[in-house]
Amino acid sequence: MVEYSQSAELDRVFSALADPTRRAILQALTRHPATINEIAKPFPFSLNAVSKHVMVLERAGLLRREVKGREHYCWIEPYPLREADAWLKKYQQFWEQRMDALETYVARKFKASQRRTKHGNDR
Amino acid sequence: METTADGRHRIVVRRKMPAPREVVYQAWTDAEGLREWMCPGDIVSAEAKLDVRVGGSFHVIMRSKEEVHEHVGVYQVVDPPAKLSFTWSGGNAGSEITLVTVEFIAHGDESELVITHEGFAKSQRYEMGWGTIARKFAEYLASNRATD
Numbered sequence: 001m002v003e004y005s006q007s008a009e010l011d012r013v014f015s016a017l018a019d020p021t022r023r024a025i026l027q028a029l030t031r032h033p034a035t036i037n038e039i040a041k042p043f044p045f046s047l048n049a050v051s052k053h054v055m056v057l058e059r060a061g062l063l064r065r066e067v068k069g070r071e072h073y074c075w076i077e078p079y080p081l082r083e084a085d086a087w088l089k090k091y092q093q094f095w096e097q098r099m100d101a102l103e104t105y106v107a108r109k110f111k112a113s114q115r116r117t118k119h120g121n122d123r
Numbered sequence: 124m125e126t127t128a129d130g131r132h133r134i135v136v137r138r139k140m141p142a143p144r145e146v147v148y149q150a151w152t153d154a155e156g157l158r159e160w161m162c163p164g165d166i167v168s169a170e171a172k173l174d175v176r177v178g179g180s181f182h183v184i185m186r187s188k189e190e191v192h193e194h195v196g197v198y199q200v201v202d203p204p205a206k207l208s209f210t211w212s213g214g215n216a217g218s219e220i221t222l223v224t225v226e227f228i229a230h231g232d233e234s235e236l237v238i239t240h241e242g243f244a245k246s247q248r249y250e251m252g253w254g255t256i257a258r259k260f261a262e263y264l265a266s267n268r269a270t271d
Contacts, residue, residue: 010219014242088134091240095136099236101160103140106150110142110232 009061010087013080016060021045022053026062029076036072133241144227144234148204151225157183177201181209200224211240 016022025039040050054074057063064075140147150156154171162169165187172182177198185192193213199222200208208224221242228235 010242087242092134092136095134095238095240098161099136099138099238101162102147102150102236103138105156105160106140106142106147109150109156110146113146 009080010084012060013062013084016056016062017084019053019056021050022057025050025053025057026076029063029074033073033075036074039074133239136236136238136240138236138238139230140234140236142234143232144229145204147234147236148207148227151207152203161185174198175201175207196223 017026021043024043028034028039028042036047036051036054039054040047043050054063054065058065061080062077064077066073066075150160152173152175154173157173158169158171161171161183162185166185167188168186170182170184174180175198177200179201180195180197183194185194195212196210198207198209200206204227206224206226208222210220211223212220219242221240224239224241226237226239228237
């Protein structure tokens, strides 16, 4: 069942990344850790709305939060992003490789069928 | 990386093919052909069983020296020679179910192939009845093991 839980994690990561605001939050955090207030500053949303986005990122494991006094500090967690990237790279490579083989295969089949047609017409 | 607004993750591979789309479509739907091109590189043997109709399943096993790769799926769209769409999953029942769509575009004696491979956000998986498909997979695998 390890694979199943991995795929559920990937689902959460990709869902979290599907939202442009959440992608912008992550991008801002790649520069340096920030408090929720600092994160919210460039956005035209309420602090509450930004808090919810941060929670989604946290649940996806993309963001880590630490409470110091009254402030919540947020860090980006790169590991799930690498996992998501690995998924995409794996299948990209898989299909590219198959397409090379398919190209060779159909070229041969097509030439063979043309030869057959030509012989057929000669008769 | 590409994610869409609805939370899917997907890759798209486009490739020109040196044969008409009918020939390329045939290569995807003929077990003999699929076995040959699906298993390049260090793959030493392969088996393929295809039941190409909507709701029909396929089963491809590739063996390299160290590993066995097993893929199963159910055809969702069968529209010769223009389009094929099927679910795609590793053989073990717990592994992720994804969707592969293959479009065959005609360019005279040549053609173009567009493969879109998508994963799904969990909520959508249930909305779209993935639970049912997963059960079908399990049954299919169980019946296959019984005949082995």
